[in-house]
Amino acid sequence: MALVNSTEMFKKAYEGGYAVGAFNVNNMEIIQGIVSAAQEENAPLILQVSAGARKYASPIYLKKLVEAAIEETGLDIVLHLDHGEDFEICKACIDDGFSSVMIDGSKYPLDENIALTKRVVEYAHDRGVTVEAELGKLAGVEDDVKVSAKDATYTDPDEAVEFVERTGVDSLAIAIGTSHGAYKFKGDPKLDFARLETISAKLPNYPLVLHGASSVPQEFVELCNKYGAQIPGAQGVPEEMLRQAAHSGVCKINIDTDLRLALTASIRKTFTENPGEFDPRKYLGPGRDAIKKMVQHKIKNVLGCSGKR
Ligand SMILES: O=C(CO)COP(=O)(O)O
Ligand SMILES: O=C[C@H](O)COP(=O)(O)O
Ligand SMILES: [Zn+2]
Numbered sequence: 425m426a427l428v429n430s431t432e433m434f435k436k437a438y439e440g441g442y443a444v445g446a447f448n449v450n451n452m453e454i455i456q457g458i459v460s461a462a463q464e465e466n467a468p469l470i471l472q473v474s475a476g477a478r479k480y481a482s483p484i485y486l487k488k489l490v491e492a493a494i495e496e497t498g499l500d501i502v503l504h505l506d507h508g509e510d511f512e513i514c515k516a517c518i519d520d521g522f523s524s525v526m527i528d529g530s531k532y533p534l535d536e537n538i539a540l541t542k543r544v545v546e547y548a549h550d551r552g553v554t555v556e557a558e559l560g561k562l563a564g565v566e567d568d569v570k571v572s573a574k575d576a577t578y579t580d581p582d583e584a585v586e587f588v589e590r591t592g593v594d595s596l597a598i599a600i601g602t603s604h605g606a607y608k609f610k611g612d613p614k615l616d617f618a619r620l621e622t623i624s625a626k627l628p629n630y631p632l633v634l635h636g637a638s639s640v641p642q643e644f645v646e647l648c649n650k651y652g653a654q655i656p657g658a659q660g661v662p663e664e665m666l667r668q669a670a671h672s673g674v675c676k677i678n679i680d681t682d683l684r685l686a687l688t689a690s691i692r693k694t695f696t697e698n699p700g701e702f703d704p705r706k707y708l709g710p711g712r713d714a715i716k717k718m719v720q721h722k723i724k725n726v727l728g729c730s731g732k733r
């Protein structure tokens with residue numbers, strides 16, 4: 425029972441051909457819903473905090489809530505900074521006791537991304553903290569985007585090898601066609617699996633990370649829209665593609681949008697069906713249950729990490 429870094433978790437995931445879910449957390453109910461699912465499934469778990477979440481909840485609250493979850497469940501949990509944009513925020517989270525951080529230098533030229541990542545790796549490794557970096561830019565697949573433009577944003581396999589060698593980073597987020605948010609594809613969903621296979625073959629036994637990996641379940645989109653939301657055309661990564669990625673070296677699959685959709689659909693339903701209700705526990709409670717159900721389904725049927733604790 426502990427706050428752990430990602431080293432052993434990823435080693436086992438890689439060998440087992442499954443992925444660990446990395447879920448974004450912003451408040452107590454979200455944490456409890458996710459943790460309760462992982463506990464029932466006896467699954468490894470990564471809880472990640474974005475800069476926005478850290479600002480919303482204050483740096484210390486989310487860490488304390490995650491510690492409470494560990495104390496109550498006995499689970500091994502990685503507490504990870506999502507998309508750290510500079511050395512300072514990575515250092516602050518490491519100093520606060522996070523067990524893992526992401527330094528996202530993907531917007532910089534290769535050499536700058538390498539220098540920045542290396543600096544974070546040195547600081548983190550001295551303190552037993554693991555580091556994720558990103559190479560290539562996440563973007564949606566647009567039907568009319570030319571191949572050269574597309575290639576420019578996807579991760580280059582040879583650069584990935586050079587990047588890992590020069591930085592010593594523990595895991596690498598790659599761009600193969602996923603994107604953040606609820607609108608990932610205009611036409612049919614498409615990921616560059618050939619590129620993923622090439623990167624994975626060039627980096628044997630190395631954990632890759634897939635961002636923008638929510639599936640945007642249509643049941644949540646329909647529920648949201650039925651109860652007054654306006655999110656037409658939302659579309660995510662099909663579950664089958666995530667299973668395939670987990671078999672190709674992807675050890676960490678990032679999910680935020682699906683949590684937001686599950687919670688929002690549930691709250692909208694409660695409000696519509698019970699307009700006289702104003703006790704937060706009466707709508708946050710069912711929202712927490714909806715998150716638990718969604719996460720449990722992912723762990724069991726998509727990530728493949730049920731029972732892999
Ligand atoms: O990658 C993510 C967080 O880093 C979340 O991706 P989604 O928007 O697909 O949930
Ligand atoms: O990658 C982005 C995550 O979905 C976090 O989003 P956020 O920055 O709004 O907290
Ligand atoms: Zn990024």
Ligand SMILES: [Zn+2]
Pocket residue numbers: 507604635636678
């Ligand atoms: Zn991300």
